[in-house]
Amino acid sequence: xxxxxxxxxxxxxxxxxxxxxxxxxxxxxxxxxxxxxxxxxxxxxxxxxxxxxxxxxxxxxxxxxxxxxxxxxxxxxxxxxxxxxxxxxxxxxxxxxxxxxxxxxxxxxxxxx
Amino acid sequence: xxxxxxxxxxxxxxxxxxxxxxxxxxxxxxxxxxxxxxxxxxxxxxxxxxxxxxxxxxxxxxxxxxxxxxxxxxxxxxxxxxxxxxxxxxxxxxxxxxxxxxxxxxxx
Numbered sequence: 001x002x003x004x005x006x007x008x009x010x011x012x013x014x015x016x017x018x019x020x021x022x023x024x025x026x027x028x029x030x031x032x033x034x035x036x037x038x039x040x041x042x043x044x045x046x047x048x049x050x051x052x053x054x055x056x057x058x059x060x061x062x063x064x065x066x067x068x069x070x071x072x073x074x075x076x077x078x079x080x081x082x083x084x085x086x087x088x089x090x091x092x093x094x095x096x097x098x099x100x101x102x103x104x105x106x107x108x109x110x111x112x113x
Numbered sequence: 114x115x116x117x118x119x120x121x122x123x124x125x126x127x128x129x130x131x132x133x134x135x136x137x138x139x140x141x142x143x144x145x146x147x148x149x150x151x152x153x154x155x156x157x158x159x160x161x162x163x164x165x166x167x168x169x170x171x172x173x174x175x176x177x178x179x180x181x182x183x184x185x186x187x188x189x190x191x192x193x194x195x196x197x198x199x200x201x202x203x204x205x206x207x208x209x210x211x212x213x214x215x216x217x218x219x220x221x
Binding site for chain 2: 033035040041042043044045048055090092100101102103104105106107
């Protein structure tokens with residue numbers, strides 16, 4: 001059983017479109033995250049979500065919005081996609097403070113053309 | 114604000130040679146530090162936590178508060194160790210902040 005699963009694995013779309021990436025974790029973790037990995041392999045946190053508290057990295061454009069229907073899901077919705085949004089997006093989850101580390105999904109490679 | 118520096122973007126060593134991936138951090142308070150590894154086309158995986166003082170796959174990392182370092186070491190590199198390695202301190206709001214990563218290549 002996959003602990004943190006993301007769909008789709010690959011997403012190719014045109015500029016200006018709106019798309020969503022789904023994430024689900026079956027670990028019973030309290031907190032979920034979205035990270036962006038760019039072409040240089042830099043990893044940056046975008047959001048964390050815990051008990052309905054959303055913490056946003058202030059550098060993330062407001063075209064990006066996380067949506068959490070329940071504790072096990074944190075989806076990422078992106079409006080008006082731009083070329084610079086092309087990256088690999090990783091979902092992750094952790095229990096409580098994350099002292100035990102994070103569990104990552106396998107990533108979604110988004111290509112905007 | 115917390116910062117983490119991995120000075121080497123690329124590191125190549127021969128199989129069987131010792132390897133050290135450097136990580137320096139600046140952090141106010143007591144840091145929690147992790148090493149994550151990403152093998153080719155795979156997800157990020159937790160490798161080590163400084164609080165557990167464990168050895169995973171032959172890797173160890175010691176938190177040196179005096180030097181503010183958390184270098185990752187292995188005495189004898191193996192080909193399967195080739196991967197991207199990220200040093201990550203846990204920052205405010207319990208979020209992990211990743212260093213820029215070091216790509217380790219072990220030459221057969």
